[in-house]
Amino acid sequence: MATLELKGITKRFPGVLANDQVDLKVSSGEILGLLGENGAGKTTLMNILYGLYGADEGEILIDGEPQQFSGPGDAISAGIGMVHQHFMLVPVFSVTENVVLGVEPVGFGGVIDMKEAKKEVRDISKQYGLEVDPDAVIEDIPVGIQQRVEIIKVLFRHAEFLIFDEPTAVLTPQEVEEFFGILNGLKEAGKAIIFITHKLKEVLEVSDRIAVLRRGAMVGEAEPATATENDLATLMVGRPVELVVNKETSDPGAAVLEVRDLVVIGDRDQMALAGVSFDVRAGEIVGVAGVQGNGQTELVEALTGLRDVTSGTVKISGTEVTHATPRQIHGHSVAHVPEDRQRSGLVMPFTITENVVLDAYYEEPYSHGISMDWKAAREKAADLVEQYDVRTPSTEIPASSLSGGNQQKVIVAREFGRDVKLVIASQPTRGIDVGSIEYIHERIVEERDEGAALLIVSTELDEVLALSDRILVMFDGHIVAEYQGGSVTAAEIGLSMAGAAP
Amino acid sequence: MTDEPKGEAPPEMNGDADNGEKSGWAAFMDDLTGVNVDWRSAVLVPVLAMTAALAVSVLIIVASDIELWRSFSISALGDSFGQAGSAMWALLTGSLGSLAAVSSTLAFAAPLILAGLSVAIGFKAGLFNIGAEGQMLMGGMVAVALGITIDIPVFLNVPLAIIGAMIGGGIWGGIAGLLRARTGAHEVITTIMLNSIAGLAVVWMLSTKFFQPEGRLDPVSEDIAVSARLPRLLGFLDRSDVRVHLGIVVALIAAYAIYWVLFKSTIGYEFRAVGFNPNAAHYGGMRVTWLYTSVMALSGALAGLAGMAQINGLLYRASPGFAAGIGFDAISLALLGRSHPAGVVAAGFLFGALRAGGIEMQVATDVPVDLISVIQALVVVFIAAPALIRAIFRVKTGEEIGQLTTGWGT
Amino acid sequence: MISAFKKRGAVLALLFAFALVVGACAEDESADTTTAAPATTTTAAPTTTATPATTQPPATTLPPPPEGNTVLACQVSDTGGIDDASFNASAWAGAQQAAAELEGVSVEFLESTDATDYRANIDAFIAKGCDVIITVGFLLADDTAAAAVDNPNQLFAIVDQSPGPFPPWADADGALLSDFANLRGLTFQTDEAAFLAGYMAAGASTTGVVGTFGGLPIPPVTIFMDGFVKGVAHYNSVKGTSVTALGYDSDSGEGLFTNNFDSLEDGRSFAETLVNNGADIVLPVAGPVGLGSAALCLDTGSCVIVGVDADWNNTAAEFSSVILTSILKNIDVSVYNTINNVLVLGSTGNLFNGTLANGGVGLAALQDNADRVSAELSGEVAALNDAIVAAGGLQAFLDSLVDAG
Structure with a gap:
């Protein structure tokens, strides 16, 4: 029985106490849920455990033995495995190639023994119920499967202690369920697991013990059997939090967005959208539910001018915009919260100020002719930071140094911080903390109440259910079902998402 | 710039930990230029790289002195260092030592x-x-x-x-x-x-x-x-x-x-x-x-x-x-x-000075003009490998320059 | 900062320096061999200087240098560098020979890294008090001309150039900028020697096809190709044969050019093209590129090479077995002669025009492939040599044929 223990870990960054005397313990056959808002110091703590940072104080013990990690290599050989929130996979390599990267089994004459490697990958996936095709290329497989590859990678290196950093952030509800099955399988196989999340429901469902981190310090432990979501949320945020979205029933007006028979070809030349039609009316939130990869990404890209439309029409406020550029769409008072904030929503090395004007830099007051007015931009950024509660020491620091939740707030602030008639938001709360989710949800409802039309695409079923006045379910490029919000259960929608006729 | 982080939670520090707090002159430079730059590293690294490159060049001049290897002695070593010293002095006078030298530096720059x-x-x-x-x-x-x-x-x-x-x-x-x-x-x-x-x-x-x-x-x-x-x-x-x-x-x-x-x-x-x-x-x-x-x-x-x-x-x-x-x-x-x-201008003056000084160095010593290329290459090596600079000078120089361009085929 | 230069850093720096030392030593050795190579060719120099030069008083009649006279001769290379295995190296070899053999002569050089260095280097040498400044190549012509005009008391010599009524020596109307009494052009009628080589090649070819190619279509290159092709044509007209010369057309000035002076691979493939078209003797006029051609001949045994500038039996001895002869351009002789003039006479002397007559150009002695050249053909080439000398140059010789024909 192996035990991993952190004692009195303290880590200071200039001006910030990231970890303050943190104690933590996990043993074989146990799942420890580590709960905390983004910025609470979870990631720093795990980076220390993984050898990426040195702790200023405190020690790491494995089976009572103090450890000295000077890099991830040491941590890995001590049996620690980390599945990061952002996968560390080579997109053009196969599953097996990714798994063996750096620890390739070498055959005769220094040649990589791919056959042996493939066999091991198959064995591991069979043993832990991690179904993958060893020959599949990473860029071709869905996120959920990519995560399995990450897990196999860790198991391939004989990890006894597995750390999952926000593992469900990128998964569909079905994938989450499957993932929990995998977690339990790993637990039964005798692995010790640290499951980092900010999702209360999940941590209650799967953990054996729950530890809560706030502002760098351990503020309490909870038993899943007795704790409630509200207890945990209060512990985590430090104040009572509203977990349900409070909203009046909607009073929809005229159609703002009209989509007719939209056909779009995807990146792999597949038919991503096979003739989709729907309306979004003023003062209405339409949620699009569906398992990732069923055409939602392409739908949003087509509506925002980022992807070519093959056939069909799109109208905004009665004006045809089927083949409009992103800038023209922007000109129709459309806000777009993109699916992947780091890939396309933000320029990470840019400051908050520079990011705040990313899609409006060419307009007054941020520029006059070809000359930027950084004073105006800075003022706007300062306003938005204030108004949208972006936690940052300054508007002049790079977006990359903000936490995920604060990065998302910057995007929401930019998109909502002007007059909008139509909001197209994709995964608006992916991978961010409860406090920020609550905040962003309030803003979305506020926009509706001010008369905007909103199209919210999310793979988080709970989010779609909580926000939507009307719910569209996408499957394989079609809208397969439509429900009124409030009158439908997660189970019903889940069936439609899997392609079953309603 | 010197504001305390607001809000309750400390920010997650993923990048350069110094970002929140710039010293007065760095903040002044930011205001002056309107650009957010890690000035300490932007100025320090090139200066140290240049210093290191010149130091290594001296060693190269000494080590490539055939006479020294034929009959090694302390006085021969002294002569070699003397030769290297005059080469460096020639670089300096040839680039900055007179009106003609300065003008030559500027013309090359x-x-x-x-x-x-x-x-x-x-x-x-x-x-x-x-x-x-x-x-x-x-x-x-x-x-x-x-x-x-x-x-x-x-x-x-x-x-x-x-x-x-x-x-x-x-x-x-x-x-x-x-x-x-x-x-x-x-x-x-x-x-x-x-x-x-x-x-x-x-x-x-x-x-x-x-x-x-x-x-x-x-x-x-x-x-x-x-x-x-x-x-x-x-x-x-x-x-x-x-x-x-x-x-x-x-x-x-x-x-x-x-x-x-x-x-x-x-x-x-x-x-x-x-x-x-x-x-x-x-x-x-x-x-x-x-x-x-x-x-x-x-x-x-x-x-x-x-x-x-x-x-x-x-x-x-x-x-x-x-x-x-x-x-x-x-x-x-x-x-x-x-x-x-601004960095390019500074670097241009430097390389211009090397070119101008290189002529004087050739005239005054037996050091071949190719040394100028060597010095330039060494500066770039040290710039591209800040870790080397950190190791030699034991200073903190901030993050690596990072990816300059997009990769192949992207 | 010095105190921060702690142990680890010092060790690191030393390791680094050591690696560089090893590299530098290796480089030095190779540099020695390349600069040594032309020097070996100059062993033949005294004999050639002994032959009477038409434009110079014979060396033997020079009075002994005034006692205690010293000369500082300074060479400015073009961007090829002093060890270019070509005209810079050849000129420097002559300078070094002068320093070694003549009492009171010392020599120095400056290498140019780009065209803006030329004038700066010349000025640096003027400031240093050089007695004569030798510049090399057409690239330096403009700056040398200007410096000679600006400094009428400074002696100059320039390789491959001579003042004439055209830029850079004259204005656009053809009026000379100065009398250039302080400047000596060192030019070479390499077409005379190339003419002999062409004649010899035409006679020695078994396939009836010979070929040539050049580095760039510039006069110092095409003059070889032109003479060679004309030599072949002369052989045909004398013998009534129809030996073909590939690679250059004297009338249009067009031909085969690698457009570089450094790709041995080009040398190989250009020679291969010529061989595939039937040529069994190849004249590559592109510096080291020709070594690639020689390598092809060595590998396939399908061709022999006519070398240029120096005797390739000396400078590229590993290819001796495929070298027919070489067209010699004795730049070292002209530089030596110029320095000697400055030492003895205090002036550079008039234009040095290297010809067959004064030994400034010539054909190298036959070695491994002497059996390809019949005694009869050898005799004809020697007679042709004498005829050109007697006529006073190649053009005069060709004109006399036309008159006679």
Whole structure:
């Protein structure tokens, strides 16, 4: 029985106490849920455990033995495995190639023994119920499967202690369920697991013990059997939090967005959208539910001018915009919260100020002719930071140094911080903390109440259910079902998402 | 800048931990330039790299002294160090020791700065322009063509040469940009190829009757009109060895203009956005392919100016290879200057000083002029490997310079 | 900062330096061999200087140098560098020979890294008080001309150039900028020797096809090709044969050019093209590129090479078995002669025009492939040599044929 223990870990960054005397313990056959808002110091703590940072104080013990990690290599050989929130996979390599990267089994004459490697990958996936095709290329497989590859990678290196950093952030509800099955399988196989999340429901469902981190310090432990979501949320945020979205029933007006028979070809030349039609009316939130990869990404890209439309029409406020550029769409008072904030929503090395004007830099007051007015931009950024509660020491620091939740707030602030008639938001709360989710949800409802039309695409079923006045379910490029919000259960929608006729 | 982090939760520190707190002078520099830069590392690293490169050069001079190896003795070692010392002293006096030396440094610096800006603006937009050499040749040839055919007053002829050279270099650079935008052909490949084409095109052009002076068979062009020459800044001294000319002024104006474009204009904002994240740029409504073309055209125009500075400032005529590798030195310059116009200017003065000092070093000692290339290469090695600088000088220099350009085929 | 230079950093720096030392030593050795190579060719120099020069008083009649006279001779290379295994190296070999053999002569050089260095280097040497400044190649012509005009009391010599009524020596109207009494051109009628080589090649070819190619279409290159092709044509007209000369057309000036002076691979493939078209004797006029051609001949045994500038039996001895002869361009002789003039006479002397007559150009002695050249053919080449000397140059010789024909 192996035990991993952190004692009195303290880590200071200039001006910030990231970890303050943190104690933590996990043993074989146990799942420890580590709960905390983004910025609470979870990631720093795990980076220390993984050898990426040195702790200023405190020690790491494995089976009572103090450890000295000077890099991830040491941590890995001590049996620690980390599945990061952002996968560390080579997109053009196969599953097996990714798994063996750096620890390739070498055959005769220094040649990589791919056959042996493939066999091991198959064995591991069979043993832990991690179904993958060893020959599949990473860029071709869905996120959920990519995560399995990450897990196999860790198991391939004989990890006894597995750390999952926000593992469900990128998964569909079905994938989450499957993932929990995998977690339990790993637990039964005798692995010790640290499951980092900010999702209360999940941590209650799967953990054996729950530890809560706030502002760098351990503020309490909870038993899943007795704790409630509200207890945990209060512990985590430090104040009572509203977990349900409070909203009046909607009073929809005229159609703002009209989509007719939209056909779009995807990146792999597949038919991503096979003739989709729907309306979004003023003062209405339409949620699009569906398992990732069923055409939602392409739908949003087509509506925002980022992807070519093959056939069909799109109208905004009665004006045809089927083949409009992103800038023209922007000109129709459309806000777009993109699916992947780091890939396309933000320029990470840019400051908050520079990011705040990313899609409006060419307009007054941020520029006059070809000359930027950084004073105006800075003022706007300062306003938005204030108004949208972006936690940052300054508007002049790079977006990359903000936490995920604060990065998302910057995007929401930019998109909502002007007059909008139509909001197209994709995964608006992916991978961010409860406090920020609550905040962003309030803003979305506020926009509706001010008369905007909103199209919210999310793979988080709970989010779609909580926000939507009307719910569209996408499957394989079609809208397969439509429900009124409030009158439908997660189970019903889940069936439609899997392609079953309603 | 010195505000305490607001809100309750401390920010997650993923990047440079120093970001929140800049010292007074760094904050002042930010205000001055309007750019958020880690000034300590931006200034310290190049200075230390230069120091380290000179130190290693001294060791190289000592170690490559054949006499020392034939009969090793303390006094021979002393002689070798003495030789290295005089070489370094010659570098200093040859670049800064007299009016002629300073003017020579400035004359050499002008095309270096312009070409360095050319590469730097490419880096800022995520493009690796290896073609400054070819663009210099093309810009320079346009300047020559104008200079040998048109003789109008100097205040008209010089601007004409400047504009012509920018157009010539700009078209040559723009071709690579257009290929990148239209077909995805990587600019590294296309600019290398365009360098070869430009080099051979110059040889061919110089063998035509249009460029060749009557009676002469060498591939050397006719002299440009006196009115097309960049006026000597200290011409009133009437000293042929005081060579500093208007080109350095053109270079400094160009540096300020590029600074303004990059950090104060909408198009510069677009360049930088595309450089860091083309997806986000597309999301923000920018025409990414058009930007690639215009960045390469601007980059080429700057290189063309460098060719013009070479022709109209010093040579007054074209011969094959008049770009003299400046287009490649420019890559080092842009790295050394961290792709910032002010950095490129500083690096340009440095390399110009090395070139000017190199002549004096050759005259005064037996150290071959190739040492200058070695010093330049060493500076770049130390710049590209801040870890080395950190190890040698035990200083904190911030993060690595990071990815300068997008990868192959992306 | 010095105190921060702690142990680890120092060790690191030393390691680094060591690696560089090893590299530097290796480089030095190779540099020695390349500069040594031309020096071996100059062993033949004294004999050639002994032959009477038409434009110079014979060396033997020079009075002994005034006692205690010293000469500082300074060479400015073009961008090829002093060890270019070509004209810079050859000129420097002559300078070194002068320093070694003549009492009171010392020599120095400056290498140019780009065209803007030329004038700066010349000025640096003027400031240093050099007695004579020797510049090398057409690239330096403009700056040398200007410096000679600006400094009428400074002696100059320039390789491969001579003042004439055209730029850079004259203005656009052809009026000389100065009398250039302080400047000596060192030129070479390599076409005379190439003419002999062409004649010899035409006679020695078994396939009836010979070929040539050049580095760049510039006069110092094409003059070889032109003479060679004309030599072949002369053989045909004398013998009534129809030996073909590939690679250059004397009338249009067009031909085969590698467009570089450094790709041995080009040398190989250009020679291969010529061989595939039937040539069994190849004249590569592109510096080291020709070594690639020689390698092809060595590998396939299908051709022999006519070397240029120096005797390739000395400078590229590994290829001796495929070298027919070499067209000699004795730059070292002209430089030596110039320095000697400065030492003895205090002036550079008039134009040095290297010809067959004064030994400035010539054909190298036959070695491994002597059996390809019949005694009869050898005799004809020697007679042709005498005829050209007697006629006063190649053009005069060709004109006399036309007159006679």
